[in-house]
Amino acid sequence: MPARVMFVQLKTGHPLDQGPAWVGWVHFTKSWRTAHFHDRTLQRVTGTAGANNDANFVDAETREEYWISGPKRDRSDARYSSQRPIVEDDARDVYEAFLSGARLPGRENG
Template structure:
């Protein structure tokens, strides 16, 4: 199963880019249509605001790779919380290192 450090933001119930956001480790299925994040199962979903939906709660999420300039939110500049287990890798990424699994792009 592929694993990536991703920017994840909850979209349901919040104004544009006002939902909570995380820099977190996300696992993906072989087809990349299902993501596993903090105990949730998300399936690929295309809507105005989100690109994944929680299969149990129907909450929409936006997942994308993190950006070094920290402009991760689609329309704003929210500040995500960084999960403890990715803090060192994320800090190295902000300082120019490649993310795990992304050494070639």
């Protein structure tokens, strides 16, 4: 499975952009329609999702909604808040290198 360091935020049960957030390794299926993070299976949502159309993945079991995207160098990952994500230990070196200008693994060409 392709793995990428990604920004992940729980949307369900929280005001807009106030849910817990992480930067960590997300493992995707070959089709990129399913992601695995924190022992959860997250399925891609197409069209409108959630009350604020603010989720792009949903937990296959609990139906909780998540936003998954590539991290941003300016750390503005949460669009409507200044909340900082928890950086997972196993992704810390890659993420800090990215913040300093390096490309993320798997995205060397764009």
